Amino acid sequence: MQTSNPLYKRQGIHAIASIFTVEDGVTKVLLVKRKNVPFKDMWALVGGAIYNNEDLLDGLKREIFEKTGIINIDTYFSGVFGKKDRSPVMRMVAITYIGVIDSKKVSFLKETLHTSNADWVPIDKIPKLAFDHNEIVSEALTSLREQIVNTDILKALFPDGFTLPEIQKVYESILGKKFDRRNFRKKILSIDLIQDTNKVRNFKGNKPAKVYKFKKSKQNKSVF
Amino acid sequence: MQTSNPLYKRQGIHAIASIFTVEDGVTKVLLVKRKNVPFKDMWALVGGAIYNNEDLLDGLKREIFEKTGIINIDTYFSGVFGKKDRSPVMRMVAITYIGVIDSKKVSFLKETLHTSNADWVPIDKIPKLAFDHNEIVSEALTSLREQIVNTDILKALFPDGFTLPEIQKVYESILGKKFDRRNFRKKILSIDLIQDTNKVRNFKGNKPAKVYKFKKSKQNKSVF
DNA sequence: GCAAAAGTGTTAGGAGTACACCCATGC
DNA sequence: GCATGGGTGTACTCCTAACACTTTTGC
Numbered sequence: 372m373q374t375s376n377p378l379y380k381r382q383g384i385h386a387i388a389s390i391f392t393v394e395d396g397v398t399k400v401l402l403v404k405r406k407n408v409p410f411k412d413m414w415a416l417v418g419g420a421i422y423n424n425e426d427l428l429d430g431l432k433r434e435i436f437e438k439t440g441i442i443n444i445d446t447y448f449s450g451v452f453g454k455k456d457r458s459p460v461m462r463m464v465a466i467t468y469i470g471v472i473d474s475k476k477v478s479f480l481k482e483t484l485h486t487s488n489a490d491w492v493p494i495d496k497i498p499k500l501a502f503d504h505n506e507i508v509s510e511a512l513t514s515l516r517e518q519i520v521n522t523d524i525l526k527a528l529f530p531d532g533f534t535l536p537e538i539q540k541v542y543e544s545i546l547g548k549k550f551d552r553r554n555f556r557k558k559i560l561s562i563d564l565i566q567d568t569n570k571v572r573n574f575k576g577n578k579p580a581k582v583y584k585f586k587k588s589k590q591n592k593s594v595f
Numbered sequence: 596m597q598t599s600n601p602l603y604k605r606q607g608i609h610a611i612a613s614i615f616t617v618e619d620g621v622t623k624v625l626l627v628k629r630k631n632v633p634f635k636d637m638w639a640l641v642g643g644a645i646y647n648n649e650d651l652l653d654g655l656k657r658e659i660f661e662k663t664g665i666i667n668i669d670t671y672f673s674g675v676f677g678k679k680d681r682s683p684v685m686r687m688v689a690i691t692y693i694g695v696i697d698s699k700k701v702s703f704l705k706e707t708l709h710t711s712n713a714d715w716v717p718i719d720k721i722p723k724l725a726f727d728h729n730e731i732v733s734e735a736l737t738s739l740r741e742q743i744v745n746t747d748i749l750k751a752l753f754p755d756g757f758t759l760p761e762i763q764k765v766y767e768s769i770l771g772k773k774f775d776r777r778n779f780r781k782k783i784l785s786i787d788l789i790q791d792t793n794k795v796r797n798f799k800g801n802k803p804a805k806v807y808k809f810k811k812s813k814q815n816k817s818v819f
Numbered sequence: 820g821c822a823a824a825a826g827t828g829t830t831a832g833g834a835g836t837a838c839a840c841c842c843a844t845g846c
Numbered sequence: 847g848c849a850t851g852g853g854t855g856t857a858c859t860c861c862t863a864a865c866a867c868t869t870t871t872g873c
Contacts, residue, residue: 378646382607384677384688422602423686427677451675451690453608453651462647464608464688466675520818536852546819553854554836561834562818578843578852592818594744594786595770760825777827778863785861801824802870 385458385465386431387418387504388446389511390439392474393528393544397493399474400508402500403438404488409459410501412487416508419485420463427466439489440480446470447524449514450507457503465503469511469518473528516546520562523585532568534580535559564589609682609689610655611642611728612670613735614663616698617752617768621717623698624732626724627662628712633683634725636711640732643709644687651690663713664704670694671748673738674731681727689727693735693742697752740770744786747809756792758804759783788813 390401402414417438421430428446435441446468453464474491481489492498494512499505518524525541539555550558559565566586571579614625626638641662645654652670659665670692677688703713716722718736723729742748749765763779774782783789790810795803 378648379607379644380647382647383603384606384608384686420603423604423606424602424679426679427675427688448675451651451672453690455648455650462608464651464690466677466688517817534852542819548819550819551837552852553838556853558819558835573844574851576845576850578850580852593741594816595766595772595774595782758825775864776825777865780826782862797871798824800822800870800872802826804825 382462382464384421384427384430385418385463386421386427386434386468387416387465387507388431388435388444388468388470389416389449389508389515390435390441390444390470390472391494391511391515391545392472392491393541394474394491396540396544398512398544399491399493400497400511401439401479402490402492402497403483403486405501406485406487413501414492414498415501416504418465418467428468431468438483438486440483441472441477444470444472445524445527447514447518447522450510452503452507454503465507467507467511469515469524471515471524471527473530476530519545520564521589521591523564523587523589526585529584532570532572532582532584534572534582536580538565538583562589562592605685607685607687608645608651608654609642609687610645610651610658611640611689611691611731612655612659612668612694613640613673613691613732613739614659614665614668614694614696615718615735615739615769616696616715617765618698618715620764620768622736622768623715623717624721624735625663625703626714626716626721627707627710629725630709630711637725638716638722639725640728642689642691652692655692662707662710664707665696665701668694668696669748669751671738671742671746674734676727676731678727689731691731691735693739693748695739695748695751697754700754743769744788745813745815747788747811747813750809753808756794756796756806756808758796758806760804762789762807786813786816 392399401417403417405411405413405415417435418431419434421427431446435444449467449469451466455462457463479489497508528541535556539550543549564586565583568582568584570582572582573579616623625641627641629635629637629639641659643658645651655670659668673691673693675690679686681687698715705713721732752765759780763774767773788810789807792806792808794806796806797803
């Protein structure tokens with residue numbers, strides 16, 4: 372590869388996260404307000420350019436920390452955005468990820484070196500964002516809907532396990548539809564994603580509910 | 596973004612294709628032998644660094660043309676490889692794609708400016724490849740197996756349509772398993788991927804077979 | 820008419836969907 | 847004992863999987 376060739380010069384790699392939460396039945400995404408050009412004072416997803424000395428996920432974690440103060444977030448691959456003009460500064464390819472955290476347990480910084488604000492925004496009220504972040508968050512939501520049935524991405528919402536009625540509400544929020552309690556139970560147990568913990572959780576005045584947790588991995592069901 | 600920061604400097608983007616064919620029941624991938632460092636004289640997938648003035652798929656098409664002479668190949672997203680040390684030259688992130696062509700109809704160059712050889716290699720006989728291309732082709736094969744039921748990726752094998760027995764053999768080769776003729780027929784027709792053309796194809800001595808073609812698009816079946 | 824390959828239908832088991840009643844708890 | 851919400855089972859339909867015979871053609 373001719374590294375001197377101007378056709379190759381000044382390229383870079385973005386790692387960008389759509390961080391979701393579910394709050395009282397509403398699915399929200401974490402946005403930050405940019406302090407610097409380009410797209411100064413616009414809302415954006417969390418992320419940024421990765422360094423040469425870090426892998427993609429490490430760079431993403433660093434960016435999330437730098438722009439929100441959040442640590443220890445698990446991220447899952449979502450997609451790639453690489454149109455040649457997607458950044459006005461230089462040629463950047465964006466590798467995009469999704470993650471889920473509990474907005475009630477995780478706090479974030481309202482202002483950082485690079486951001487002047489940060490907030491949870493319902494997914495149906497997302498403003499015009501910097502770069503191609505509107506497209507990215509749209510694809511991220513599709514990825515989220517796929518991955519909640521294939522991965523343990525929701526486990527951050529339930530560090531101490533969950534009851535089936537609790538997690539059913541989360542599925543309903545994210546997928547935007549309601550399920551029959553009995554059928555949801557059969558389905559979610561049949562896809563080999565969660566397991567019983569032999570514990571129960573008491574809510575006052577109600578029958579105690581069994582507590583489940585996510586299994587480590589899940590095989591995707593194939594057509595053939 | 597501080598473009599002068601050495602942490603960001605000298606990054607680049609690879610677009611890499613695993614081009615498959617199915618020949619007499621054997622699934623093969625197109626490999627080229629590298630003429631230049633790094634990994635001089637090693638076999639590799641087709642691809643290379645993209646230019647600033649081209650989108651990812653355009654750069655991929657150009658690379659495929661430059662290294663094989665092949666034009667007009669449809670490619671489908673496969674994955675991302677971004678480990679910081681995956682290229683010994685500089686920090687490169689690879690966006691990987693898959694494609695399918697008919698080895699009997701498409702010819703390619705055995706030597707180019709960058710390659711000293713090229714050949715179809717059965718997927719169970721792939722040698723040690725340059726860069727992380729062994730990992731890439733492995734994931735590509737998984738993508739291929741997923742996408743033959745979700746996309747029209749196989750259409751390049753059948754520009755004039757196909758009969759069900761013909762395409763069943765291709766599915767069996769790629770998926771590595773055999774299907775009952777009647778059940779395959781029902782299944783492939785039920786997933787809304789192909790359509791009847793009202794034509795038949797005669798093979799000597801046999802009952803004529805109906806000819807089908809791929810539909811434009813296909814919805815992925817969801818769990819919920 | 821015979822060989823070769825294509826086309827088709829039926830049955831049984833498993834999964835999905837719709838739907839109603841019982842159970843454990845706090846007060 | 848009653849209100850609240852959690853847990854469970856059954857019947858019907860649909861999809862899946864196993865399996866054998868008939869049809870068309872070339873020679």
